[in-house]
Amino acid sequence: MTRPVPDPNAPPTWHQLDIPITLTALETSAHGLSAAEAAARLARHGPNVLPEQARRPGWLRFLLHFNDVLIYILLGACVVTGAMGHWVDTMVILGVAVINALIGFIQENSAEKSLQSIRDMLSSQTLALRDGKTRVVATADLVPGDVVSLRPGDKIPADLRLLQTHSLRVEEAILTGESSVVEKHIAAIPGDALLGDRRNMAFSGTTVSAGNALGIVVATAGDTELGHINRMISTVSPIQTPLLQQTKRLGQVIFIMILAMMAVLFFWGWLAHDMPFGQLLLALISLAVAAVPEGLPAVISIILSLGVQKMARSKAIIRKLPTVETLGAMTIVCSDKTGTLTMNEMTVKSVVLGDRAYTVAGESYEPVGEIREVGGQAVGGIDPATPLGLFITAVDLCNDTRLRRDSHGRWQVVGAPTAGALKVLAAKAGIQHDGAKQHGKIPFDSAYKYQATHHELNGRHYLFMIGAPDVIAARCATELHDDGQRPFAAAYWEDAMARQSEGGLRMLAAAYREIPAGFPELDHPHLEQGLVFLGFAGMMDPPRPEATEAIALCRTAGIRVKMITGDHPGTAMAIGAMMGIGNGQDVVTGQQLEALDDEALVDVADRCDIFARTSPEHKLRLVRALQRRGNVVGMTGDGVNDAPALKQADVGIAMGIKGTEVTREAADMVLADDNFATIARAVKEGRRVYDNLKKTIHFILPTNLGQGLLVVVALLTGAVIPLTPLQILWMNMATSTTLSFGLAFEPAEPGLMHRRPRDPARSILDGYAIWRVALVGTLLAASAFILESQLLALGKDTDFVRTVLLQTLVATQWVYMFNCRIQDRFSLDLAMFRSKGLWLATGVLAALQLAIVHLPFMNDIFGTTPLPFLYWLLSLKIALLIFAVIELEKWITRQIRARRRP
Incomplete structure (x- = not known):
């Protein structure tokens, strides 16, 4: 039909x-x-x-970075101050917004080149x-x-x-x-x-x-x-990382709270205290500037950039900054097999002959590795006339591949990988055939599954044949032993091949026949009979040793590893068993995935760990199915077939050496050493970075709350605003950013890789963090008001009072930075003296404060005045008192938690 x-x-x-x-x-x-x-x-x-794919123009991509609720507040403040003629305030506030937009724009431009x-x-x-x-x-x-x-x-x-x-x-x-x-x-x-x-x-x-x-x-x-x-x-739509999701939600909450407070305080100041309209607007702008954590985007970028640099030294190249912290939340790593978990270099692992069997060491194309008799010693100086010598001669001469080194010194095979593995075996054995002459050849073809050559070697002529074991065996009536030829024992060879196959090995057999010098031109009929079976080699694309260790470390860290490969189920299952992936039996194929709808796929993707014969669509569907269960998914790979799944994953991880350019450009992270173990190191660094980000946010928000409370209380009581908008901006940008830089260098906490991955849905501000923010913010505001009332009682002028308050708040922030080093234990230890970041931040902060307090042109811009040394000491005393209160609160909290534990 x-x-x-x-x-x-x-x-x-x-x-x-x-x-x-x-x-x-x-x-x-x-x-x-x-x-x-x-x-x-x-x-x-x-x-x-x-x-x-059409791209947005650069100017539009830049403007889109102003599309943030907190930036809206700053832009609104710019409009109001500009309308009122306060141009210095306008330019400084606008400069802060532009800097934040530039940071995001530069990050975006470093990313997507996959389609090109x-x-x-x-x-x-x-x-x-x-x-x-x-x-x-x-x-x-x-x-x-x-x-x-x-x-x-x-x-x-x-x-x-x-x-x-x-x-x-x-x-x-x-x-x-x-x-x-x-x-x-x-x-x-x-x-x-x-x-x-x-x-x-x-x-x-x-x-x-x-x-x-x-x-x-x-x-x-x-x-x-x-x-x-x-x-x-x-x-594939870009995935927003857990950190970006949380900071976006945090920004929305802050935005709503600021608008609500501004609305209430506007009517309160206007109706209750009859404040002049211009003065009221400046006060509300001070509130907006105080409550908005302007420096937070810059601080996050700095900390992530430092993490990127440290990961690069560990051979993990991060292409997108937020990826650093996403690594710390990763719950599943979906890995391609070929070239990722394995070497992508076929390697002979065993040789089985009529009398003996041998194991072959080595994990790559590098011709280094012992050939050892099973149950015996390593063999050396192999005699070409022995069965092992004849087998190696056959697979070496009946072979079209070449072994060479590339420009980087790495060994490569030119030709088919399976034949190349046999060429590497011959190089390991050290048998040379420089004088061999080829007189005839039948090239390999899948139609007949063998290759044959006619070679002259040391004056004798041989017909060598290699190919599929069943094809070669069908043409052999005898097999070679140490004591000569014996009848072909089919049961022995079938049992031997079955055992090798269970280990995931692919087999290639060899046979030979000695022929006369005047043998006619080689043709297929010459191979039908009279051949002597030499044996077979078992080969595989071996697992990377370091990858097996890394998988175990990932399990310890609560991260599941799944294998998604285009290879055959038997091979995938054998490799999975060697590496500790799956249960060694449950393998899902691409055809089975085709029959599943999206709902059923979610359950299968979660339950099973090995997927074979998969297409690019299958990999993409599996990653999406795992994400639907709330997982933070990492996907590794090196081929074009991995690129869509890499882009869909929360963390796309490409191989840097053997990976294609497409895969590298679609990925968030590139392994410069193609080492799966680098992923485990990157996860540890990602968790450290997230911890330091959390410490930094816990450090910045109380200072913003304290500054905001100063404005709120002043408006409620009808008093003069303690600090000007420019002074508040100075604290937020110069001071907070500087001190946050010190927290970025904090080392990883003990037991970091024994923790479960954090819940990406859990807010970066939990109940205890909110309590700490409220406590510290209240302490800062209260100390500032008490100090202000005492200074005003002494008859100090407004500029002097504001400078002392500014210096006091900066000093308390500096001391509170040490509180934040360790969230639940005493903060001072010997390790802090080895932290270059802490003391570098301290030095820079001291220089900045000396400038704003004592340089005349800074006094003119920010409305400050020089302070006697006595008031510097007064600020430090207040700061140390707040430090002691926070450490006491930590101790009380530890005692309460200890009593609650069962």
Whole structure:
């Protein structure tokens, strides 16, 4: 029965169609298009370039950073002071708002380049058949129906339905997560095969590892699988980090409270005290400036930037500042397998022969590692005439790969990874075959699953064959032992391979036959009989040793690790068992995920830890499902197939060495050493940063409350406002920012990685924090009013009183900074003398206060006056008294909590 021609608007099903039907559907032939037809289709379909997403202009992105409720208050204050002619106040307040907007604008500009990176993945030129001749064509000019020629090393320029293949193998790990190269063929594939199983297709952006082929273009630009990922990335909405969510809620609460107080105080001052309108407005502006934590955005950015620098020294490159603290709240890490948890370098782990079995050490392509007999000692000086020597000779000579070092000194395999693993095995054994001559070759092809060569070695001629164990075994009647040849023992080999397979190993067997010197040109019939089975090698993409330790550390910190891979279920399950992920049995495949709706997926995503044969869509759905359960999700990966999920995740983590540029640009964090263990170190640093942010917010808000209370009480009593708006701004920006910088350097608290991840929904201001803010704010305001009343009773003028109050409040903030170092214990310890941040902040603050109090031009701007040394000491005494009260409150709180514990 004839299969239907596909609807061009329907999802691609090209892998299901025979070649003649494909050619008919695309109205083309195996000889390609004519130049005129190609030009017409180019006009109809557009260039083979991934579409760009429109970006807002820079000026608009800058203005959007003023879209904050607290900034609205400052901008309103600017308008009022400007209308009243207080231009110095206006310019200073406006300057604060602009600085905050600039900080956000600079952070934003350092971020998103993912779509441009994907476009750069496409090669600029390709070979296509036009008018029946092979021509060099710009990749952008390819259209559906073009016939493209592929050669080793080519980057595939569009999605192709393969027409002809000759030993074609394609590296698709960046797209599908498949850890080994994929062997391609041209036969139609029935059913809805997953992306990694469409062996008759070649996809845009992947690379030809070996062989040659012709393929017909079935999709270009945004219609390719790469284009599909491009659309997924562009439609993923940015995730707001827990810190940004909490500070936004905090800002909204402060905004509502300020507006309410200003409204009440306006009518109170106007009606109860008959204050002049201008004086009342200035008083309300003082309240707004006092209550708004203007310095908070700058302080948060400074602390996060310091965390970024420290993480960079630990090989974790942070691309977006808020990611630093999000790491501390992370509850789940979803990790790709190939290249992330594993080396992405196939490695021979065992060799099984007729008499003996060997283990092979080493975790990468580096040709270093012992070959040790199972139950025996390491072997050295291997005799090429022994069964082990003959096996290594066969896999070394019947091999098209090369082993080399790149410009960075890292070992690489040029060719198929599985064959490369055998080449590394030969290098570890130290057997040289420099004098070998090749007289014939049958290259590997997935149709027959073997490769064979005719070699002359030391004057003797051999036929060597490597390939799938079942294919090789079917051609062998005997096997090689130490004492010579014996009949082939099928049961022994089946049992041995079953044991290796349980360990997640892939197997490749070898056989040989000695042949006469005048042997004819090598052909397939020569391989049908008379071969001697040598044995097989078991190989795998090994787990990273440091990753296994990091997974254990993540569990200790209350973080679950889930594996989401495009590889086969058996391989994923074996790697998971080695690394302590999952229960070793519960593996969910991509096909099973396809059958689940979004509600059912939430339960499966939460319950299971290993997912295999997944597509980019599956990874994206899994991350979203986990987020629906309230998890803060980290996603690691190195391929293009990981990019949408990385962007959706709360923390996208890319591999820096082996990761693609697309993945790195979509990520929030890049591991410069491709080391999963770096994630655990980054989590610890993220938790330290969050603790210091919390200490800083607990430090800043009481000072704002104290300043606000000064204005509120003055308005309620009809008294003169104790401080001017400029003096309050000075305290908020110069003083608070400086002292908060000191808290940014506080070290991690003991037991940090034994705590459960914090609840991202929990407010950064819990009940106890609110109590502390109220207590300290009240103490600051009360001490200032008492001091003000005494100074006024002594007949001091307004400028002098305000300067003393300013100095006293600054001194109490400095001392309170030491209170905030440790939230629930006595704050003074030996560690504080080693904290450079504390004393640097102290020095800078002292210089600033000397300037505002004693420099004449600063006196003129801020309305201050020089103070005698006696009043500096008075300010310090008041500050130390408040320090003692806070430490007493800590001690009482500890006693109450201790009694409540069961």
